[in-house]
Amino acid sequence: MAVVTQAEILSVIEHTAEIREYILKPDKYRRFEAGMFLQLSLEEVDSSDYWPESRTFSLASYYNEEKVIRLVIKKVGRYTTRIFNEVKQGSEVTIKYAYGDFILPVFDQKNDIVCLAGGTGVTPFFSFIEALEEQNELDRLKLLYSAKKYEDFIRLDYLKEKLNNDQLLLFTTQEENKETINRRISKEDVVNSASNYQDAHYYICGTTDFNLDFKEKLEAENLKNIYLDQWE
Numbered sequence: 001m002a003v004v005t006q007a008e009i010l011s012v013i014e015h016t017a018e019i020r021e022y023i024l025k026p027d028k029y030r031r032f033e034a035g036m037f038l039q040l041s042l043e044e045v046d047s048s049d050y051w052p053e054s055r056t057f058s059l060a061s062y063y064n065e066e067k068v069i070r071l072v073i074k075k076v077g078r079y080t081t082r083i084f085n086e087v088k089q090g091s092e093v094t095i096k097y098a099y100g101d102f103i104l105p106v107f108d109q110k111n112d113i114v115c116l117a118g119g120t121g122v123t124p125f126f127s128f129i130e131a132l133e134e135q136n137e138l139d140r141l142k143l144l145y146s147a148k149k150y151e152d153f154i155r156l157d158y159l160k161e162k163l164n165n166d167q168l169l170l171f172t173t174q175e176e177n178k179e180t181i182n183r184r185i186s187k188e189d190v191v192n193s194a195s196n197y198q199d200a201h202y203y204i205c206g207t208t209d210f211n212l213d214f215k216e217k218l219e220a221e222n223l224k225n226i227y228l229d230q231w232e
Contacts, residue, residue, distance in 0.1 A: 002096050003030050004047040009091045010068065015154050018075045019120060020084065021060070026095060029067040032059065034104055034131035035124045035203075035229070038069070038097035042086060045094050055079050058123040058205075058229065059098065062130035069095075072123045072154060102229040104131060105201050110140075112194040116185060116214055117145045118206025122154055124229060125205070129162050138162065142193040144185050146171040146206075169193065187217040198223065205229040 005028035013021040041054035061070035075084050087093060102124060104113065113132070115125045122145055132138040143163060147153050150172055159168055169189065170180040181189075194200035202225060204214050211228045218226050 002099060003028050004045065004094065004096045006044065006092050007069070007095050009087055009089055009093065011089055012087070015072075016152065019154060020073055020075075021155070022071045022073060022087065024069045024071065024093070024095065025067065026069060026097075030098070031063050032098035034062045034127035035059070035102040036098040036100040036127075037102075037124075038071075038095045038099070040071070040083075041094045041096075042082060043094060044092065051096070053079065054094075054096075055083075058102075058127075060123045060126040062127045062134065064130070069097075070126065072120055072126075074120045100229075102203070102205075102227055104128060105225075108201070109135075109137060111196060112142060112200040113140050114142045114190060114194050114200050114202050115144070116190060116202065116204045116206070116210075117143065118210040119147060119152065120154065121205035121207075121210070121229070123205070125203070126155065126158075128203075129159075133162065139167075142167050142169075144169045144171065144189055144193060146173060146185050146210075148172065148174040150175060150177045150179060185214075187214075187221070190214070190218065191221060197221075199225075201225040201227070203227045203229070 005026045007024040007026040010023040010025050037056055037058045039054045039056050041052050043052040057071045060072045132141055171185050172180040176182045191197045204211050
């Protein structure tokens with residue numbers, strides 16, 4: 001059952017002019033699965049009130065001892081602009097969590113987990129990394145991460161710390177950079193990243209076009225374990 005609770009903003013990190021990271025400390029902290037999402041409102045409400053205007057954001061962290069939640073928010077419209085303008089360190093917001101089935105395999109602790117991220121679509125995969133690290137299964141994860149320019153990659157130092165060169169493939173589509181592969185992610189990149197591609201699990205998160213394009217390409221390979229999430 002979803003929990004409605006107030007949450008204090010502990011810190012705000014600006015990655016770019018349009019992307020910020022928010023660390024929240026909820027009054028009521030409940031266990032949740034990696035890859036799930038929450039609803040955030042700027043209004044103060046409780047579980048008995050009519051739920052006001054809000055926006056949905058992927059959880060960018062896994063359940064942890066610090067009892068905090070990380071969100072990565074992109075300013076893309078009126079409400080997220082309000083969040084950027086009004087939410088600062090020390091602010092209070094209301095959240096309702098956790099929802100969603102974009103979660104790690106329940107009955108498979110062996111095969112590869114291949115994550116395809118476009119832009120801020122990388123957000124839920126931070127929680128995957130934390131969860132798999134806790135379970136001593138982080139070596140199963142492969143992340144293919146595409147951004148327009150090198151400066152657009154989010155929490156890149158963290159990703160490089162947690163994932164080796166075989167696990168983390170970076171792609172830039174509007175900039176040539178020696179640190180990245182200077183093109184879009186291809187179907188071959190995806191299939192070749194998995195040690196047993198037919199049994200691997202494929203998680204796709206980006207724009208609608210990004211998601212549907214890779215879903216179609218992977219289904220053409222007769223792959224079955226394909227999961228989509230879309231927030232950008």
